[in-house]
Amino acid sequence: MSRISSYQAAALMLCFTVARLIAYRPEGDSLVMAAAAELLACLGMFLVSIPLSKLPSAGGFGGRVMSFAAAGYCLFALTLILADFADAMQYSFPGFYSPGAIILALAAAAAYSASMGLQGCARAACAAVILALLTFALMTLGACEGIDPERLNIAVPDRGGQLSRQLTGAFARSAELPMLLILMRRRTAKPIRAAAVYFAVRALLWCVTLALCASVLGELGGVGEPFWSLAAFAKTSVVERFDALVMLFWTLCTLLSAAALLICFGERLSELLPGLSKYAPAAVILPAVTAYGLIYAGFSRPAAVIPAAASGIGAAAASFCHRRSRV
Amino acid sequence: MSKSREERYAFSESLSVTLDALRKLTGGTSDLVTSEAELGGVRCAVAVIEGMASTQMLSSAVLEPIMLAVGGSEQTPQGLFELITKRTLLTPDRKLPRDLPEAASLLFAGFCVLFAEGVAGAAAFGVQGFDRKAVNEPSSEHNIMGSQEGFCETLRTNISLVRRRMKNPALRFEALTVGRETRTDIALCYLAGRAESGLVRKLRRRLSDVGMDAVLASGTLMPYLEEKEQVGLFSEVSATERPDVVCAKLNEGRAAVLIDGTPFALVCPSLFVENFRTVDDACSKPYFVILMRLIRFIAFFFAVLFPGAYVAVANYHPEMLTLKLLLNLTASERSTPYSLFVEMLIITVLLELMKEASVRMPKAVGSAISIAGGLVIGDAAVKSGIISSPLLIIVGLTATASFVIPGLAQQSSVLRLVYIIAGGTAGFFGIAVVSGMIMTNAASMNEYGIPYTAPLLPFTRKGAADILGRKSLRRLEEEHSTVADYREAADE
Numbered sequence: 073m074s075r076i077s078s079y080q081a082a083a084l085m086l087c088f089t090v091a092r093l094i095a096y097r098p099e100g101d102s103l104v105m106a107a108a109a110e111l112l113a114c115l116g117m118f119l120v121s122i123p124l125s126k127l128p129s130a131g132g133f134g135g136r137v138m139s140f141a142a143a144g145y146c147l148f149a150l151t152l153i154l155a156d157f158a159d160a161m162q163y164s165f166p167g168f169y170s171p172g173a174i175i176l177a178l179a180a181a182a183a184y185s186a187s188m189g190l191q192g193c194a195r196a197a198c199a200a201v202i203l204a205l206l207t208f209a210l211m212t213l214g215a216c217e218g219i220d221p222e223r224l225n226i227a228v229p230d231r232g233g234q235l236s237r238q239l240t241g242a243f244a245r246s247a248e249l250p251m252l253l254i255l256m257r258r259r260t261a262k263p264i265r266a267a268a269v270y271f272a273v274r275a276l277l278w279c280v281t282l283a284l285c286a287s288v289l290g291e292l293g294g295v296g297e298p299f300w301s302l303a304a305f306a307k308t309s310v311v312e313r314f315d316a317l318v319m320l321f322w323t324l325c326t327l328l329s330a331a332a333l334l335i336c337f338g339e340r341l342s343e344l345l346p347g348l349s350k351y352a353p354a355a356v357i358l359p360a361v362t363a364y365g366l367i368y369a370g371f372s373r374p375a376a377v378i379p380a381a382a383s384g385i386g387a388a389a390a391s392f393c394h395r396r397s398r399v
Numbered sequence: 400m401s402k403s404r405e406e407r408y409a410f411s412e413s414l415s416v417t418l419d420a421l422r423k424l425t426g427g428t429s430d431l432v433t434s435e436a437e438l439g440g441v442r443c444a445v446a447v448i449e450g451m452a453s454t455q456m457l458s459s460a461v462l463e464p465i466m467l468a469v470g471g472s473e474q475t476p477q478g479l480f481e482l483i484t485k486r487t488l489l490t491p492d493r494k495l496p497r498d499l500p501e502a503a504s505l506l507f508a509g510f511c512v513l514f515a516e517g518v519a520g521a522a523a524f525g526v527q528g529f530d531r532k533a534v535n536e537p538s539s540e541h542n543i544m545g546s547q548e549g550f551c552e553t554l555r556t557n558i559s560l561v562r563r564r565m566k567n568p569a570l571r572f573e574a575l576t577v578g579r580e581t582r583t584d585i586a587l588c589y590l591a592g593r594a595e596s597g598l599v600r601k602l603r604r605r606l607s608d609v610g611m612d613a614v615l616a617s618g619t620l621m622p623y624l625e626e627k628e629q630v631g632l633f634s635e636v637s638a639t640e641r642p643d644v645v646c647a648k649l650n651e652g653r654a655a656v657l658i659d660g661t662p663f664a665l666v667c668p669s670l671f672v673e674n675f676r677t678v679d680d681a682c683s684k685p686y687f688v689i690l691m692r693l694i695r696f697i698a699f700f701f702a703v704l705f706p707g708a709y710v711a712v713a714n715y716h717p718e719m720l721t722l723k724l725l726l727n728l729t730a731s732e733r734s735t736p737y738s739l740f741v742e743m744l745i746i747t748v749l750l751e752l753m754k755e756a757s758v759r760m761p762k763a764v765g766s767a768i769s770i771a772g773g774l775v776i777g778d779a780a781v782k783s784g785i786i787s788s789p790l791l792i793i794v795g796l797t798a799t800a801s802f803v804i805p806g807l808a809q810q811s812s813v814l815r816l817v818y819i820i821a822g823g824t825a826g827f828f829g830i831a832v833v834s835g836m837i838m839t840n841a842a843s844m845n846e847y848g849i850p851y852t853a854p855l856l857p858f859t860r861k862g863a864a865d866i867l868g869r870k871s872l873r874r875l876e877e878e879h880s881t882v883a884d885y886r887e888a889a890d891e
Binding site: 074077079080161168169173174177178181184185188189191192193194195196198199200309310311312313314315316317319320321322323324327328331 | 711712715716718719720721722825826827828829830831832834835836838839840841842843844845850852855856857858
């Protein structure tokens with residue numbers, strides 16, 4: 073089984089981060105508090121990931137339970153990512169795209185990318201993340217004239233409440249930690265290094281972006297999706313607004329995240345059912361995800377606690393199985 | 400009881416029986432010429448295929464020396480055969496076929512075959528002298544300061560073109576035959592010690608697995624050397640018409656396949672970034688190389704992405720454009736009857752049609768087609784309001800850009816259409832989805848253990864200097880880097 077480098081693993085996980093950062097909604101909380109919460113969450117998750125990355129792989133019945141839980145989690149996270157993306161696209165570009173078509177196109181493309189293998193996805197993720205960061209840097213230059221450091225208001229009411237809310241949200245929004253445990257740990261030569269690179273870049277990216285949003289948008293940054301507001305505000309002599317470019321990289325990162333989850337799902341499934349064709353997971357998941365996504369897109373946005381619960385269940389199942397295998 | 404194949408096609412001591420069997424084996428082909436004479440009291444015959452052997456070489460390098468060696472002395476059949484095969488230096492290319500089918504193969508390769516009465520054997524001498532095209536300037540890979548010699552259709556000439564540039568005993572040519580019916584001669588070429596033994600072994604195995612009846616072009620062998628030929632958008636096997644390029648690639652640890660009858664050599668493994676390098680880079684100043692490579696990269700993305708991005712921006716994301724530009728575009732589009740997407744599709748298909756016509760038509764007519772297509776049709780289409788002027792500018796720019804990277808011409812033509820469809824139906828969302836699929840497809844190619852997208856993805860510091868710029872010659876002197884340096888280390 074081919075392995076990927078720690079930087080590639082970090083890039084693949086950063087795709088989740090970029091996609092989530094673009095669609096992030098602070099729900100009225102201060103962006104400075106959100107940045108602080110993200111910083112703390114990254115530190116906490118990195119510390120948690122060190123012992124978890126060192127656990128040996130589970131075998132026997134425990135291993136099968138672990139694979140089942142992991143496959144279930146991947147399926148759930150994949151569905152959520154696609155449906156959330158379709159929902160957010162509706163919010164940002166109303167009337168342009170139908171949610172069903174978005175989910176179907178994205179799921180099909182993710183299945184194709186997944187069939188190309190983890191190495192291909194990881195290498196493509198490196199390119200996607202670098203291009204996205206370059207675009208963000210260009211956007212920052214375009215938004216430079218609107219920066220006012222006085223808008224970075226730390227003296228907000230209920231700081232503790234805001235911090236704890238954002239901290240819970242930061243953990244909940246992280247599908248990467250289970251990904252690190254389920255997939256990257258086995259397919260990366262140095263998973264701890266991958267985690268260190270990933271969490272460092274993630275923390276930096278979130279803090280810089282949220283600080284930029286806060287200093288440009290002020291209190292308005294707490295309403296709606298601050299990244300989109302910044303993209304609409306930023307302006308250069310060639311590009312009048314950055315929304316479309318942001319959407320391009322958002323789609324690309326979501327697609328690669330979905331492909332990574334699909335690969336992860338396929339691998340766990342093949343552990344449960346040895347001899348399964350590598351295309352079988354894609355063939356099974358595609359209609360299932362599409363159907364679920366279509367139904368889901370009709371409902372309101374999910375509470376952040378759902379992915380949090382899933383992450384928790386995944387991590388707990390992993391730990392439990394490892395402990396059993398040791399016994 | 401009928402004779403077995405071995406018995407039927409074995410040499411006979413009777414000259415007439417052998418010649419009859421040879422004629423029977425070749426189906427009485429009219430270009431088989433045999434001539435009989437008595438040498439030293441032994442009846443002998445010489446056989447050649449007309450047009451494949453040089454008459455002058457046959458007489459001066461084979462017949463005359465034999466006559467001189469025999470003189471007027473009487474010989475026994477065995478003695479004469481030994482004199483010819485062991486005690487006389489004739490052409491350096493001398494073979495002793497084991498049976499008639501082997502003798503026939505040699506005849507078809509331009510050898511002359513000598514038979515003698517009373518000897519159950521034959522001697523073959525290489526006197527190839529078929530009409531061949533002279534070594535010309537390469538037609539598809541022009542350069543300014545490098546060599547102006549290109550491969551021709553003759554394998555032996557092509558081998559000599561490579562050998563002349565690389566007088567190194569480590570340069571190896573392995574002769575192989577492919578094609579069940581055509582029995583095309585090919586040569587696997589590599590630099591021992593530089594090319595990895597695994598690569599050479601894999602290529603040898605793949606070439607010996609070729610099951611095609613006819614191998615008449617380099618493209619026929621290409622799929623056999625590719626792993627993902629069914630799903631891969633790009634190819635890790637490149638074709639070149641230049642012997643100097645082959646030498647440079649061999650020096651980097653790659654292998655080449657020279658094919659008789661085609662002026663293109665196949666080189667593998669080949670990488671994506673190599674499409675942006677030219678022979679002239681080595682002769683240019685480093686700062687100029689950086690500029691040119693940047694232009695080539697821009698040209699590729701222009702050729703592939705620009706029409707699709709234009710359609711996507713104009714139809715879905717006009718807010719990206721400045722107001723003045725947007726007003727200009729709107730004004731020009733208002734006068735056309737079709738939607739921008741349909742217009743772009745029509746004009747792109749027309750562009751491909753013109754390109755194909757100019758490639759297939761005789762050269763004299765080709766320029767007329769360019770004038771008719773570029774000026775008459777384009778100008779008339781704009782004036783009559785069928786297409787808008789900005790669209791024509793974009794397609795013109797795209798067409799020009801597509802000629803900058805000839806190695807990726809096939810891919811850019813197809814991907815351009817795919818991007819137009821994606822951008823026209825789903826805007827930047829469609830472009831992102833297609834880009835993701837193309838990126839994973841290209842990045843997953845790992846033929847011969849070397850990632851196709853190296854040294855960009857995975858990024859290697861050693862190779863990074865060679866992406867946009869050219870390594871200094873002093874650095875090259877110290878490094879002696881090969882393509883194997885791009886092999887991905889999972890825990891770099």
